[in-house]
Amino acid sequence: MNKLKITGKELRQLGYPEGPVISITMNLMQKHYKYESKENALAILRTVLQAPSDFVSDAVLAPVAQQLLPPPPKETAGMAVSLNQTGIGFNVFGSAYIEEGAMAQMYTAAKLPVSVAGALMPDAHQGYGLPIGGVLATKNAVIPYGVGVDIGCRMCLSIFDIDPKELTNREHYFVREINEATLFGSGAQFQKAENHAVMDHEAFQHLPFLKELHGRAWKQLGSSGSGNHFVEFGIVEIPAHDEVLQVPPGLYLGLLSHSGSRALGAAIATHYTKIAISKRRLPQDAKNLAWLNLDEEEGQEYWLAMNLAGDYASACHHIIHAKIARQLGRKPVKMVENHHNFAWKELLEGQELVVHRKGATPAGRDVLGIIPGSMTAAGFIVKGKGSAAAVNSASHGAGRKMSRSRALQSITDADLKKELSKHGVKLISAGLDEAPFAYKDIEVVMKSQQTLVDVIGKFTPKIVKMAGDKIKKWQEKE
Structure with a gap:
């Protein structure tokens, strides 16, 4: 078998920037992936480029991810801040999984001087700053990486009074409609921009x-x-009438989408995290939890920008x-939607706090939301119970149990093809990760949060599109 060889030219074509990351990546791939196919190796590197924060703790790919992340500002300015000796208490749901x-990151967040309350959701896994699935309430402070890079990432479900058998009878029609309705990929832009009031947002x-981001944001709208x-x-299956959902029991056709604020949100997160880190020098293991006070100019700017990103995602x-x-x-007879990766001002025990939900669904009493499974597993329409123990939150999905690099190395096309066939799912495109x-x-996961939400509906995926063309290619070969 020929040994893998990745060239600098190939890395640049993927979008890797000029600099040390090129040689570091070439050497690392030659050492650890020398018997991997070039197609799979480039797929791995494309995934790292798209979400470097997902790989900062990866046993092999961390050096590449660190090079791709924005460099922290020099720590010569700002106030040195110590963590509390003991952190606030927080509840963990589904701790066995x-x-x-993720637990270590949450314990660190609990020791911040501004932390007041917190919780960890059953889909939690390690992230960057606050763990994904982490909920943290703070006093007069917002943490950009407590919100996350993809600000306002959102679930949106439209329920149509159409017989879902149409998805089988007219599969090609529905595939075409998804393909024509949107674009996937980290740099995807439309040639002709849509019109929407969000582009006139005061921010x-x-x-x-x-202002400098306005043009690109419009093209990605x-x-x-x-x-x-x-x-x-x-x-969509609605088993019984619910006073909040207000959809008669029955079977419906559903359209479910999951995405966020694109390059706009990422730029906002990076810009204000640098400022937060420069203003408050935390210990190394906590530096990405640096915050901005809401009574300082930068904090007010971030709050305005974050809300813009949320409106843009919507x-x-x-x-x-x-x-x-x-x-x-x-x-649609009903549209159900919710943000995650966001911060809200909420009243908890009589005081106004900033509640960060990084990969967590708002679940205040009677608040509707969507918690998806996977491309073959059902998702759920839920109604919050307003659990103070969870800071009025629930999971935002099933949660990863396998890193992206491990998934790409261990899952085969044949494995996925068999699983899709088993569940009767048409996959237009996706990556093996x-x-x-x-x-x-x-x-x-849902059993672990029965005290947080009531399930009032079910969504079973049948035609799915995600970023990546690998699956599309092998389907065309059939």
């Missing part, structure tokens, strides 16, 4: 930093991104759903 890295004019983002058709979903609704010739095997069992 949460990795040590674009008030903050010079955002209505696109879907990469990684675990998706658009899919499926079967607009992206609404554009996709409106396009498809027009083609279907129907208005998003295969169902890489995720926790959504049924176990």
Whole structure:
């Protein structure tokens, strides 16, 4: 078998920047992936480039990820801040299925001087700063990496009064509608920009930093991104009447999407994290939890920019759903949606706090939300119970049990093809790192949060599209 050889030219074509990362990546791939196919190796490197924060703790790929992350500012300015000796107490849901890295990150966050309350959701796994699935309430402070890079990442479900058997009878039609409604990929842009009121948001004019991002944001409006983002058709089952959902019991056709604020959110997160780190010098293991006070100019700027990114993410979903609704010739009987990767001002025990939900669903009393499974596992329409123990939160999905690099190395096309066939799912495109095997069992996750939400509906995916063309290629060979 020929040994793998990755060239600098190939890395640059992927989008890797000039600098030490090129030689570091070439040497690392030659050492650790020398018997990997070039196609799989480039797929791994593409995934690292799209989400370097997912690989900062990877046993092999961490050096590459560190080079791709924005460099921290020099720690010559700002105030040195010590962590508290003991952290605030926080509840953990589904602790048996949460990795040590996520627990360690949550314990660190609990020791911040601004922390007041917290919780860890059953889908939690290690992230960057606050763990994914981490909920943290702070006093008068917002943590950019407590919100995350993909600000306002969102679930959106349109429920149509259409017989779901149509998904089988007219599969090619629904595949075409997904393909024509949006674009996937980290750099994807439309040639003709959509019109939406969000592009007139005051923040674009008030903050010079955002004004420079306006043009690209407009071209990406209505696109879907990469990684675990998706658009899919499926079967919605409403078992009984619910006073909040207000959808009669029965089977419906559903359109479910998951994506965030694209390059706009990432730029905001990077910009204000640098400022936060420069203003508050925390110990090394906590530096990515640096915060901005809401009574200082930078904190007010970030809050404005974060809310813009949330509105932008919402607009992206609404554009996709409106396009498809027009083609279907129907208005949805109900739309259910929710943010995660966001911060809200909420009253907890009589005081206003900033509640960060990084990969966690708002679950205040009677608040509706969507918790998806995987490309073959059902997702759920839920209604929050307002659990103070969980800071009014729930999981945002099943959660990863396998890193992206491990998934790419251990899951084969044949494995995925068999699983898709077993569940009757048409996969238009995706990467193997998003295969169902890489995720926790959504049924176990839901059992771990029975005190947090009531399940009032079910969504079973049938036609799925994500970023990546690998699956599309092998389907065309059939």
